[in-house]
Every structure is written in C-alpha cells, then in structure tokens.
Amino acid sequence: MTTKTAISDDAAHLLVVDDDTRIRALLNRYLMEKGFRVTVAAEGAEARRKLEGLDFDLIIMDVMMPGESGIVLTSSLRAIKNIPIIMLTALAEADARIAGLEAGADDYLPKPFDPRELVLRINNILRRNAPADSPKIEQVMFGPYTFSLTRKELKRASELIRLTDREQEIMLLFAKRAGDTIPRHELIGSDAEVGERTIDVQINRLRRKIEDDPANPIWLQTVRGIGYRLSID
Numbered sequence: 043m044t045t046k047t048a049i050s051d052d053a054a055h056l057l058v059v060d061d062d063t064r065i066r067a068l069l070n071r072y073l074m075e076k077g078f079r080v081t082v083a084a085e086g087a088e089a090r091r092k093l094e095g096l097d098f099d100l101i102i103m104d105v106m107m108p109g110e111s112g113i114v115l116t117s118s119l120r121a122i123k124n125i126p127i128i129m130l131t132a133l134a135e136a137d138a139r140i141a142g143l144e145a146g147a148d149d150y151l152p153k154p155f156d157p158r159e160l161v162l163r164i165n166n167i168l169r170r171n172a173p174a175d176s177p178k179i180e181q182v183m184f185g186p187y188t189f190s191l192t193r194k195e196l197k198r199a200s201e202l203i204r205l206t207d208r209e210q211e212i213m214l215l216f217a218k219r220a221g222d223t224i225p226r227h228e229l230i231g232s233d234a235e236v237g238e239r240t241i242d243v244q245i246n247r248l249r250r251k252i253e254d255d256p257a258n259p260i261w262l263q264t265v266r267g268i269g270y271r272l273s274i275d
Contacts, residue, residue: 054168055079055097059089059112060104060130069102072157078164086110098125100164105131105142113145120146126167130155159268162223169219182217184261184274187252189217196252209248216262216272225269245270 056078058069066082073080081096083089085107092098101119105112116127129142132153139150149163181190187203189196194210196203205213212229229241249256263271 049074049077049079053077053079054099054164055081056164057089057092057096057098057101058082059084059086059101059107059115061085061107062104065104065130069157069160073161073164076161086112086115089115093119093123100167101125101127102160102164103127103129103147105129105138113141116142116147117145126171128160128163128167156267159225162225162268166219166222166225166228179218182220182272182274184220184272187261189213191217198252203251205248205251208244209251212244212248216270220272220274223265223269223271229269 056073058066058073058080059082060066060069061084063084066084070080070082081092081098083092086109089101089103103112103116112129112131116129119125119127126148127146129139129147129150130153131138131142131150139152142150148167151160151163180192181188183189186198187196191214194205194214196205196213215224215229226241245262246256249259249262252261253259261273263273265271
C-alpha cells in the first residue's frame, strides 16, 4: 500500500514547466513528497493558462521547450509577475545560462541534476523572499564558539580567533543560515575568479582554526556533492 504525504494548505505552491513527461512526473512526485504543492505544465502556453488561474510561490522552468522557450517565457513573465524562477537546462554553454539569468531567472540548474539539490535551491530562494518579520539574529553559538554577525568576530570562550576577510564573509553566510546546507555556488557568490576548488581550500583553512580534528569535522560539515553546513547541534 502506498502512503500519501499530507501536504499543508499553506505549503509553497510550485509550477513545474517541462516538456519531458518523465521529468515532470519525477519532480511532481518528489516535490510533493517534500511537502510542496505542485502543478505541472508541458509547455509555455499551458503554463500561462495555469498562471492565470492559480497563485504560485516559485516556477521551475525548462529552457528548451517546443514553441515558446523557457528563456522567452521567463522574460515575458518578468514584465508582469514577480515570481522566483529556477531554470533547468541541458545546455552546458555559459552563454545559455547567462541568457536565462539575464531574462530574469533567479537561479539555474544544469541537467542531469540531483533532486535534493533542487529542493535546497527552492528552499533558499523561498527563504530569501520570505517577509523579514523575525527578530534579527546578532550572534550564533556552536560548541565553545560564538560568532558575532554584526562584528564578524569568532571567539572560543573569550579568545578571539583571527579570520581573514574572506573567512569572515564565509562564516557570516554560515551563521545567517546555521544548520542549512549551502551549495558551493552560493559560497562562491559573484566572484567569477573564485572556483569550487578555492572554496574547498578556504573551508579546510577554517576547519583548522575551529575543529579539533579537521579531517573529521564536527562544526563545518561536508554535504557530499552539494556543499557545506554549519552544525549548531
């Protein structure tokens, strides 16, 4: 017997637009299992009809579709709606990805992809777009460490641990989203000269400053194939 996941009425509503029947079915099932409400469309015209009658919190859009492409549809929607869009693309060329971002996409994910990474990106975008009504966090504590978000200072008890400017920025991002997995591309940010290998080196340097055994980290944990997380448990 198959057990269906109960989905809350106030769960985020996602629109998946992809002409590949297999991918639509896979994403529909997987995202519903993760607690999202999901509506699917096979091409641009169907997506427009769904958008006329329903409200969505985020759109997952394939680039290559018959008729209206995902890039054209994204550009058109940006003129009338402010819904976050993640583009899925099988095109490896940087120009194709840049075209999607220039059209107004908030993020892109190359095919084939791990559905877990898609969920992480969805949650990160929804979190950034959530109303800022929660109290501002000034510091995060993990084990014997305290990181001040306002001063970008890391202390072990009363001892100040020296961080480089780049290490401060990385710790600030971890502290703002403590416990969440942060993909490598977000740690890279807008600095085109920083690659994933450089991020790995910077994380290892941070580990040497805060981990008793950097080879078996407790606080800065690797999430294989995706990125890193700051554990505050």
